[in-house]
Amino acid sequence: xxxxxxxxxxxxxxxxxxxxxxxxxxxxxxxxxxxxxxxxxxxxxxxxxxxxxxxxxxxxxxxxxxxxxxxxxxxxxxxxxxxxxxxxxxxxxxxxxxxxxxxxxxxxxxxxxxxxxxxxxxxxxxxxxxxxxxxxxxxxxxxxxxxxxxxxxxxxxxxxxxxxxxxxxxxxxxxxxxxxxxxxxxxxxxxxxxxxxxxxxxxxxxxxxxxxxxxxxxxxxxxxxxxxxxxxxxxxxxxxxxxxxxxxxxxxxxxxxxxxxxxxxxxxxxxxxxxxxxxxxxxxxxxxxxxxxxxxxxxxxxxxxxxxxxxxxxxxxxxxxxxxxxxxxxxxxxxxxxx
Amino acid sequence: xxxxxxxxxxxxxxxxxxxxxxxxxxxxxxxxxxxxxxxxxxxxxxxxxxxxxxxxxxxxxxxxxxxxxxxxxxxxxxxxxxxxxxxxxxxxxxxxxxxxxxxxxxxxxxxxxxxxxxxxxxxxxxxxxxxxxxxxxxxxxxxxxxxxxxxxxxxxxxxxxxxxxxxxxxxxxxxxxxxxxxxxxxxxxxxxxxxxxxxxxxxxxxxxxxxxxxxxxxxxxxxxxxxxxxxxxxxxxxxxxxxxxxxxxxxxxxxxxxxxxxxxxxxxxxxxxxxxxxxxxxxxxxxxxxxxxxxxxxxxxxxxxxxxxxxxxxxxxxxxxxxxxxxxxxxxxxxxxxx
DNA sequence: CTGAAAGCGCTTACAG
DNA sequence: CTGAAAGCGCTTACAG
Numbered sequence: 001x002x003x004x005x006x007x008x009x010x011x012x013x014x015x016x017x018x019x020x021x022x023x024x025x026x027x028x029x030x031x032x033x034x035x036x037x038x039x040x041x042x043x044x045x046x047x048x049x050x051x052x053x054x055x056x057x058x059x060x061x062x063x064x065x066x067x068x069x070x071x072x073x074x075x076x077x078x079x080x081x082x083x084x085x086x087x088x089x090x091x092x093x094x095x096x097x098x099x100x101x102x103x104x105x106x107x108x109x110x111x112x113x114x115x116x117x118x119x120x121x122x123x124x125x126x127x128x129x130x131x132x133x134x135x136x137x138x139x140x141x142x143x144x145x146x147x148x149x150x151x152x153x154x155x156x157x158x159x160x161x162x163x164x165x166x167x168x169x170x171x172x173x174x175x176x177x178x179x180x181x182x183x184x185x186x187x188x189x190x191x192x193x194x195x196x197x198x199x200x201x202x203x204x205x206x207x208x209x210x211x212x213x214x215x216x217x218x219x220x221x222x223x224x225x226x227x228x229x230x231x232x233x234x235x236x237x238x239x240x241x242x243x244x245x246x247x248x249x250x251x252x253x254x255x256x257x258x259x260x261x262x263x264x265x266x267x268x269x270x271x272x273x274x275x276x277x278x279x280x281x282x283x284x285x286x287x288x289x290x291x292x293x294x295x296x297x298x299x300x301x302x303x304x305x306x307x308x309x310x311x312x313x314x315x316x317x318x319x320x321x322x323x324x325x326x327x328x329x330x331x332x333x334x335x336x337x338x339x
Numbered sequence: 340x341x342x343x344x345x346x347x348x349x350x351x352x353x354x355x356x357x358x359x360x361x362x363x364x365x366x367x368x369x370x371x372x373x374x375x376x377x378x379x380x381x382x383x384x385x386x387x388x389x390x391x392x393x394x395x396x397x398x399x400x401x402x403x404x405x406x407x408x409x410x411x412x413x414x415x416x417x418x419x420x421x422x423x424x425x426x427x428x429x430x431x432x433x434x435x436x437x438x439x440x441x442x443x444x445x446x447x448x449x450x451x452x453x454x455x456x457x458x459x460x461x462x463x464x465x466x467x468x469x470x471x472x473x474x475x476x477x478x479x480x481x482x483x484x485x486x487x488x489x490x491x492x493x494x495x496x497x498x499x500x501x502x503x504x505x506x507x508x509x510x511x512x513x514x515x516x517x518x519x520x521x522x523x524x525x526x527x528x529x530x531x532x533x534x535x536x537x538x539x540x541x542x543x544x545x546x547x548x549x550x551x552x553x554x555x556x557x558x559x560x561x562x563x564x565x566x567x568x569x570x571x572x573x574x575x576x577x578x579x580x581x582x583x584x585x586x587x588x589x590x591x592x593x594x595x596x597x598x599x600x601x602x603x604x605x606x607x608x609x610x611x612x613x614x615x616x617x618x619x620x621x622x623x624x625x626x627x628x629x630x631x632x633x634x635x636x637x638x639x640x641x642x643x644x645x646x647x648x649x650x651x652x653x654x655x656x657x658x659x660x661x662x663x664x665x666x667x668x669x670x671x672x673x674x675x676x677x678x
Numbered sequence: 679c680t681g682a683a684a685g686c687g688c689t690t691a692c693a694g
Numbered sequence: 695c696t697g698a699a700a701g702c703g704c705t706t707a708c709a710g
Contacts, residue, residue: 006481008703019681024705034679049480054457055403056703059394060686066437066458074426075625080419084412087440091447096454098405099438101426108430115435118393119405141388142345232629260629267631286414287626290571290599292606347687358697363689373695395687398702 007048016044027052058120067097067313068116071127072104076231076257077285078302082127082149085306093314095122104195104228106132117142123313125149126160129196136160147313149305152197153326161316161325163309167198170298170331171205172212174252174280177296177333179213183278188221188248190238192258193228202254202282220245235261243269250278250339256285256297263291263338278339293337301329346387355383366391397459406436406652407455410466411443415570415596416624417641421466421488424645432653434461443534443567445471456481462652464488465499468535475499486652488644491536492665500655500664502648506537509637509670510544511551513591513619516635516672518552522617527560527587529577531597532567541593541621559584574600582608589617589678595624595636602630602677617678632676640668 009027013020018037025031026041033041044050058064067090071079083099090097098121100112113135116124124144129151130136136155139146146160153162178187187210194200203224210217223238235258242248253259259281263273271277273293281288284299308327315322348366352359357376364370365380372380383389397403406429410418422438429436437460439451452474455463463483468490469475475494478485485499492501517526526549533539542563549556562577574597581587592598598620602612610616612632620627623638647666654661 010703020703021682021705022680025680028705030706032679037680051453051456051481053398053459053703055394055398055459056686057705058686059392059398059688060703060705062686064394069438074413074423075416075419077414080414083438084414084440087413087438091450096437096439096451096458098435099408099422099426100435101423111430112435114390117390119435120392120394142390230625232625260626264629264631286569286571287599290603291629292603292631349687359687360689360698361696364696367689369690371695376696392687395702396689398704399687399689401702 006053007050008053009050011048012041012044012050015048016040062120064120064122065095066119066121067095068100068112068119068121068124069097069127070100070102070109070112070124070130072102074099074101076255077287078255078257078283078300079127081285081302082306085303086125086127086149086310089307089310093310095314097125104131106135110135110138113138117144122317123147125309125313126151128198129155131195145313145316147309147316149309150198150300150302152201161312161322163305163312163327163329164198165300165305165329165331167201167331168205168208170282170300171202171252172209173298173331173333175206175209175213177280177335178250178278178339181278181339183250184213185215186218186221186247186249187215188242188251189223189254190235190242190251190258190262191224191254192231192234193225195228199254206252218248221248221251231255231257232261232264234258235263236265238262239265239269248277250274250280252280252282254282256281256283256288256295259295259297259338260287260291263293263295274337274339280339284334288334288336291338296336296339297334298331299334300331305329345392346389347392348389350387351380351383351389354387355379403459403461404434405458405460406434407439407451407458407460407463408436408466409439409441409448409451409463409469411441413438413440415594416626417594417596417622417639418466420624420641421645424642425464425466425488425649428646428649432649434653436464443470445474449474449477452477456483461656462486464648464652465490467537468494470534484652484655486648486655488648489537489639489641491540500651500661502644502651502666502668503537504639504644504668504670506540506670507544507547509621509639510541510591511548512637512670512672514545514548514552516619516674517589517617517678520617520678522589523552524554525557525560525586525588526554527581527590528562528593529574529581529590529597529601530563530593531570531573532564534567538593545591557587560587560590570594570596571600571603573597574602575604577601578604578608587616589613589619591619591621593621595620595622595627595634598634598636598677599626599630602632602634606631613676613678619678623673627673628675630677635675635678636673637670638673639670644668 009023109132126148148162153160281297288295348362448471465487487501492499620636627634
């Protein structure tokens with residue numbers, strides 16, 4: 001049982017007793033059509049269950065209404081929120097989005113980019129700073145509009161439009177807050193690998209702020225992972241390693257997902273949070289309010305990033321000029337219980 | 340600065356001094372080509388940075404390598420896992436997937452289905468039992484291969500291929516386990532709205548098992564939400580309402596996300612889990628091991644569902660016959676600390 | 679207000 | 695082994 005050919009405009013035309021061009025005109029409103037003919041065409045469409053073929057349309061118009069979104073991991077609370085925000089805003093603008101989950105794998109990044117380019121997507125949204133520069137060049141070469149959310153638009157010589165959050169400032173907020181509550185030494189740092197720009201900036205911002213206050217830097221309490229694996233386990237293991245060298249008074253963790261593991265281990269060890277060790281995360285994922293103690297963390301305006309980002313890339317797609325193609329948004333610190 | 344036309348096979352052909360058909364043949368390997376010509380064509384492709392146009396290809400071949408996935412909410416731990424599993428398996432088979440996040444909104448369901456149909460996706464994967472039957476009819480009408488994961492394939496008269504988990508059994512495992520640890524009464528039930536079949540089955544299974552053991556049913560301890568909102572808050576509020584009527588000895592919650600809220604409130608109230616109130620969730624999301632106490636829950640073989648589901652729909656897409664189009668997988672109970 | 683016709687970039691019999 | 699040609703289902707000037 002193979003599907004018999006789907007009805008086309010030609011079938012509709014025949015049934016309505018008009019020409020195929022006329023059917024196109026009534027569907028797209030591209031010409032004034034008499035009410036009588038219009039009605040006949042609409043009827044024929046309904047009777048046949050005709051559905052316009054976007055593939056043919058795209059080929060002729062040389063434009064699609066599809067977007068590609070690259071993220072490292074939909075399962076992370078942060079990226080799933082980003083995915084939702086991007087997809088929702090795209091839909092509202094009439095675009096449908098391809099989801100590309102790269103797992104930070106360079107080969108996958110390139111495979112997806114190749115695929116998206118072949119699909120002639122109207123634009124590509126990068127949810128993080130791609131690791132594979134070759135893939136980036138391919139995008140540039142194709143002249144496909146591209147945007148990076150939550151990442152620097154600067155890759156060596158090439159620059160792409162971006163909407164990012166001030167990561168230096170995020171870290172500064174953390175150190176300032178710790179200062180304000182009297183924690184001025186033994187501040188630890190835990191992070192997943194500093195693979196993309198956002199994470200690197202957080203680390204730089206952290207170090208700079210520490211220096212700014214004239215704190216001594218004890219990297220016994222630093223634990224930066226060198227490869228990706230389960231985020232929660234990363235936090236869990238990091239606590240393990242740090243505690244072998246001493247006890248920090250506070251730990252700044254560059255993502256909530258990892259902070260969850262940190263808290264888990266600390267609690268198992270009966271270390272009091274925040275009395276003995278204060279913990280501050282980053283991202284403000286929904287779960288931050290569920291753990292005990294509730295997580296103090298740096299909040300990122302994800303929805304706003306996605307919204308402004310989408311507006312920007314759509315302008316570029318439409319060939320309009322965008323005044324500012326490096327939008328910088330501000331993070332805020334949400335103080336709860338863990339610090 | 341508008342993009343100049345991208346190179347086509349025709350451009351490649353001209354540069355290589357061959358015909359456009361020949362270029363197509365070397366790209367697709369659809370004809371034996373002399374090594375000499377092949378090399379010239381490959382060179383031309385590289386020099387021009389030619390990328391095959393999948394839109395044109397799809398139109399001519401009347402098939403795309405795209406899939407649509409409908410889920411209610413990427414942000415939920417359960418559906419983000421499903422999304423990842425489906426997307427990964429689709430990619431491995433050469434398909435790229437459109438993500439459609441419906442929020443259980445019937446209008447959105449229909450909008451997405453219309454859009455996917457226009458895009459002529461090769462297949463549609465439903466991540467839950469669609470609420471809008473009209474949308475379902477449209478899929479059927481278009482004869483687009485469709486598959487439902489984690490939901491019944493039976494909608495009134497129409498049946499669609501499905502891979503689901505035995506939800507009756509999941510609930511039975513819960514009641515049996517409670518029985519085995521001596522909890523034989525005052526068993527509560529908390530659920531988000533029973534909007535799709537999976538949830539309905541869990542409820543039925545729960546009631547049946549209670550009856551099976553001859554337990555009395557006290558629906559003072561039941562709290563089934565009537566509309567969607569934040570899952571964690573649902574759990575939180577449900578505890579509130581139930582505790583006003585008395586204290587159950589155990590609560591079965593039909594999803595971990597909601598169970599997180601249940602635990603949160605119980606802990607705030609200093610109710611001991613599991614000594615005073617045992618809590619059992621459903622789904623076994625990654626966070627289940629992070630909360631304190633670690634969540635006892637029913638585990639679903641999501642990856643396996645996605646994998647088997649993808650295999651099935653791809654067979655259907657390729658016109659092969661599938662022997663069993665109603666696969667039923669088995670859940671397992673993971674006993675941790677909360678019960 | 680409606681139609682005839684070209685063409686988007688490919689694939690695919692078919693010839694030679 | 696390579697090419698000439700039709701055609702996938704549309705949109706879009708252009709005529710009338």
